[in-house]
Amino acid sequence: MKAFEESGGDKISCEQIKLSVIVPVYNVEPYIRRCLDSILAQTYENLEIILVDDGSTDRSGEICDAYQAKDGRIQVIHKKNGGIVSARTAGVLCATGEYTTFADSDDWVEEKACEAMVNTLKRYRPDVLVLGYKKEFAGFTEEYRQKLGEGFYRKDAFWEAFNRCVREKPFFTQPVDMILWNKAIRTELCRKYQAGCMEELGDNGDDDGVVFPCLLELENIFISAECFYHYCVRKKSVSWEPVNDSYDSCLLLARQLITACAGYGNRVGMDRNFLLYKLFYHLLLVVPGRFFNEDGCVLYPRMEAGSNIIVYGKGVFAGRLTEQIRRLRCCNIVDRIDRADVHRLDRIEERQYDYVVIAIFDSLIVSSTTELLKQHGVAPDKILCMEKEDLTWERLPQEVRSMMKEIWS
Numbered sequence: 001m002k003a004f005e006e007s008g009g010d011k012i013s014c015e016q017i018k019l020s021v022i023v024p025v026y027n028v029e030p031y032i033r034r035c036l037d038s039i040l041a042q043t044y045e046n047l048e049i050i051l052v053d054d055g056s057t058d059r060s061g062e063i064c065d066a067y068q069a070k071d072g073r074i075q076v077i078h079k080k081n082g083g084i085v086s087a088r089t090a091g092v093l094c095a096t097g098e099y100t101t102f103a104d105s106d107d108w109v110e111e112k113a114c115e116a117m118v119n120t121l122k123r124y125r126p127d128v129l130v131l132g133y134k135k136e137f138a139g140f141t142e143e144y145r146q147k148l149g150e151g152f153y154r155k156d157a158f159w160e161a162f163n164r165c166v167r168e169k170p171f172f173t174q175p176v177d178m179i180l181w182n183k184a185i186r187t188e189l190c191r192k193y194q195a196g197c198m199e200e201l202g203d204n205g206d207d208d209g210v211v212f213p214c215l216l217e218l219e220n221i222f223i224s225a226e227c228f229y230h231y232c233v234r235k236k237s238v239s240w241e242p243v244n245d246s247y248d249s250c251l252l253l254a255r256q257l258i259t260a261c262a263g264y265g266n267r268v269g270m271d272r273n274f275l276l277y278k279l280f281y282h283l284l285l286v287v288p289g290r291f292f293n294e295d296g297c298v299l300y301p302r303m304e305a306g307s308n309i310i311v312y313g314k315g316v317f318a319g320r321l322t323e324q325i326r327r328l329r330c331c332n333i334v335d336r337i338d339r340a341d342v343h344r345l346d347r348i349e350e351r352q353y354d355y356v357v358i359a360i361f362d363s364l365i366v367s368s369t370t371e372l373l374k375q376h377g378v379a380p381d382k383i384l385c386m387e388k389e390d391l392t393w394e395r396l397p398q399e400v401r402s403m404m405k406e407i408w409s
Contacts, residue, residue, distance in 0.1 A: 017118050020048045020097030020187060023105050024087035029058040031106035031232075036067050038108035044115035049074045050091040055081030060105070085199045085206045088180070092187070092194045099129075099184045100191075106232055107181065113228035117184050120222055124152045127218040129184040130176055132227035143227045147175045150225040155268060158221050163271040170363035171388035172277060176221075178211040182229050189214055198252055204286050205253035208278065212257055216264035246286050254279055254400050258407045279400060280391050281361065285317050289324040290397055296330065298395050300357055300384045303331065307354040310345070311336040312369060318359035339369075345376040358385040 021039055025032060039049055051074060053061040061078055068074040077090050092100055099121055103109060120129055132145035147169065148161050165175040190210070197209040215221070261275050283290060284299065291297055296304045303309065309331050311322050318336070325331050334353045337344055345356075356378050360366050366385050373383055393401065 016046075017099065017121055018046050018048055018097040019044070019114055019118060019121075019184065020050060020092075020095035020100040021103060021114075022050045022052065022088060022091035022095065022100060023103050024052050024054055024084055024091065025056060025060050025064060025105045026054040026081070026084075026087070027056050027058045027060055028105040029056075029060050029063065032060050032063050034108050035103060035105050036063075038111070039103065040067075040071060041111045042109075042114040043112050044118050045073075046118075047073050047114060048095065048097050050077065050094055051075070052077045052079065052087040052091045054079060054083070054087040083199055083202050085194075085197050085201055085209070088206075088210075089194050089197065089199075092191050095187050095191070097187055100187045101184045102181045103229070104181055104231075106234060108230050108232070110228040110230070116224075116226055116228065120224060121184060124220075124222045126152065126220050126222040127186050127189055128214060128221045129224065130221065131182045131224045131229065133179070133182045133229040133231050134227050136230050136232045138233075141230075144177075145225050145227065146177065146223050147173055148223050150223055152220065152222045154220045155218065158218075159268050159270060162274075163269070166271045166274045166277070170366070171386055171391065172281065172361040173363045174277075175274075176215065176223065178208040178278075180207045180211060181231070183211065185214055189217065198256065200252055201249055201256075202246075204246055204249045205256075205282050208282070209253060209256050212278070213260040213264070216260055216268055216270065247290065250283050250286050251399055251403070253282055255403055255407070258404055262407050276391070276393060276396075279396060283397070283400075284361075285320070288317070288321045289328065291395075292324065292328055292330055298390070299386055300355075301390055303355055303357060303384055305330045307331045308334050308352065310334050310348070310353050310356045311359050312338060312342075312356055312373070313359035314338045315360065317361060321357075321359045339372065342372060342376055345373070345378065350377070350379070350382075353382070355382050355384045358383065360385075 023035065051064040053064050053076060064076045068076045075094065077094065079087070079090055088102065101117070117129060117131070130146055132143060135142045135144055147165050153161065162175045165173060193210045193213045197206065201209055257275060257278055261270065261272070288299070291299050294305065311318055311333060314336065322333060322336055325333060335344060335348065356373055358366055358369050360369065370383055370385065374380065
């Protein structure tokens with residue numbers, strides 16, 4: 001639903017809006033200069049740039065100090081290593097801008113990003129501004145936009161459109177993503193939930209722990225189709241590292257999301273199925289092994305133990321799913337492919353595999369992948385993806401179901 005309308009707020013000049021830009025920094029010496037240069041090159045100059053050196057052991061902290069010396073808008077905070085949540089919290093507690101946005105220190109932003117953001121903030125005065133972003137892989141870049149249409153939404157209209165998207169679209173469709181760095185949030189709102197975010201979450205759900213409750217409390221929101229932020233995929237970054245069973249952090253996040261929903265969800269009318277999707281999303285991403293049993297995997301009910309499978313996908317989830325399958329020895333992995341090497345299917349005989357398992361969350365990519373696999377001769381009954389009807393409240397781990405009953409009762 002497009003919902004363009006003026007906010008009716010006070011008319012103020014663009015230059016009167018100060019935007020706080022918070023950059024957590026930890027051992028990113030090869031990338032930090034590119035990030036900071038892109039921020040300093042912004043055509044909009046009324047910025048407060050807060051660099052939080054989270055106990056770096058390389059020269060990242062020194063580089064931050066050097067940039068502070070040459071630009072008075074930069075403030076550097078040096079602190080003991082505490083993780084991404086504590087670094088962002090340290091930054092937002094010092095922020096004095098009306099709105100706050102974030103950048104990861106190994107990413108970069110196009111020079112008109114802040115100008116475009118502030119122009120929208122000036123015109124509509126939203127509690128939250130959401131943009132798209134560009135995802136940079138080795139050799140190519142993809143644009144990602146929100147599933148909801150561009151425009152200004154007041155609370156009721158936003159949740160009506162949000163819930164309709166949850167109901168009508170395939171599983172794992174997020175009407176609005178839960179990323180922090182492609183948003184500008186009123187600083188007092190951002191501070192409230194960033195400061196309340198548990199440091200123990202680490203890199204598992206740290207964005208959701210802030211964005212999710214901010215969405216529940218907002219009075220209005222602007223969704224933009226513009227994409228200025230470049231998220232640079234590095235397979236040596238924290239999010240790509242194999243994880244041990246970080247079940248405790250998943251349970252902490254589950255409690256935080258359920259508590260937020262119990263407090264605001266009923267009032268704003270958020271479809272509770274979205275909470276279900278988020279709980280499954282993080283559990284699947286971090287601890288996919290929790291969904292395997294002696295019969296196979298509840299994520300893909302037709303994938304029985306002992307099946308010969310080809311895993312399609314080379315993202316974080318696909319890597320961790322593959323790792324769990326190999327560790328548990330529940331299936332035999334014939335190959336692992338993605339769009340770049342899907343042609344390998346042409347050399348694999350159909351009798352060599354039982355299924356091609358699409359290990360991807362994004363429903364649009366799943367749909368296009370299904371068609372691609374058919375073009376390469378994969379029979380439809382051999383293509384497996386996660387289906388909405390297969391992931392129900394009853395299939396969540398017992399600890400999460402008990403938590404839901406305790407908090408929501």
